[in-house]
Amino acid sequence: MIKPPIVQPTDEVTTVGKVFTTPLVVKGKSWFPIAQVLAWPIMAWVAKKRRPERSWLQSLGVGALTMPVVLGSEWGHNLAHAAAAHIVGKPMDAIRVIGGMPLLVYYDINDETVTPRQHIMRSLGGPVFNILVLPIALLFRQRTDPDSVGRDIANTAVATNAFLPAVGLLPIPGIDGGPILKWSLVEKGHTQPEADLTVRKVDGVLGALLLAAGIVFLKKRRWFIGGLLLQLAAYALSIALGFLREQE
Numbered sequence: 001m002i003k004p005p006i007v008q009p010t011d012e013v014t015t016v017g018k019v020f021t022t023p024l025v026v027k028g029k030s031w032f033p034i035a036q037v038l039a040w041p042i043m044a045w046v047a048k049k050r051r052p053e054r055s056w057l058q059s060l061g062v063g064a065l066t067m068p069v070v071l072g073s074e075w076g077h078n079l080a081h082a083a084a085a086h087i088v089g090k091p092m093d094a095i096r097v098i099g100g101m102p103l104l105v106y107y108d109i110n111d112e113t114v115t116p117r118q119h120i121m122r123s124l125g126g127p128v129f130n131i132l133v134l135p136i137a138l139l140f141r142q143r144t145d146p147d148s149v150g151r152d153i154a155n156t157a158v159a160t161n162a163f164l165p166a167v168g169l170l171p172i173p174g175i176d177g178g179p180i181l182k183w184s185l186v187e188k189g190h191t192q193p194e195a196d197l198t199v200r201k202v203d204g205v206l207g208a209l210l211l212a213a214g215i216v217f218l219k220k221r222r223w224f225i226g227g228l229l230l231q232l233a234a235y236a237l238s239i240a241l242g243f244l245r246e247q248e
């Protein structure tokens with residue numbers, strides 16, 4: 001989802017495979033699956049919270065099944081970006097595995113040879129994947145017994161595949177919605193600097209809304225969603241105020 005310049009063309013990386021036409025690379029030992037190691041106990045905690053009568057050992061067992069659903073949805077999202085990039089004939093430069101998760105690498109996000117439409121298609125790939133998985137997950141949820149582990153898996157699949165496109169499509173640079181807005185404007189005839197400025201203005205309004213929503217949730221003691229909204233607000237406002245730039 002996020003596309004920082006995490007590998008430079010000159011960096012020494014090991015190519016471990018190819019996804020469509022894009023090399024899958026690792027750098028040193030930074031591929032070590034930290035995300036999986038961290039997400040497992042978190043998902044065990046979620047499982048225990050949903051059904052407190054479970055032992056911690058049982059909860060860890062459920063977490064071992066739901067963790068790959070969460071992280072797999074993010075992997076699928078990113079591989080779908082790679083697929084979309086491949087389909088439009090503008091593959092990304094690399095996919096780097098870091099901390100067990102994929103990061104999409106574009107050496108130049110304003111690559112002149114990529115048309116606005118191609119930029120938009122690449123950015124849509126990931127969210128479209130989750131939006132397609134969502135109805136399948138909902139159907140699976142409907143067919144599981146509320147007391148079953150299957151329901152935990154289904155709940156996780158629904159939540160993750162709703163969450164990823166919902167956040168991803170926010171019009172903030174660095175996630176999918178930012179480039180979609182920017183390149184839609186360029187396609188309509190705006191220059192790139194004009195489009196960047198419009199995105200900043202939109203992020204100012206969005207940041208204020210996210211901040212207000214975050215405060216409401218924190219007041220209701222909904223710490224997770226409140227905290228997340230505040231983080232997104234800080235991010236959007238940093239873009240709006242020019243503290244954060246997509247690329248120098």
Ligand SMILES: [Zn+2]
Pocket residue numbers: 001002077081126127168175176
């Ligand atoms: Zn994405």
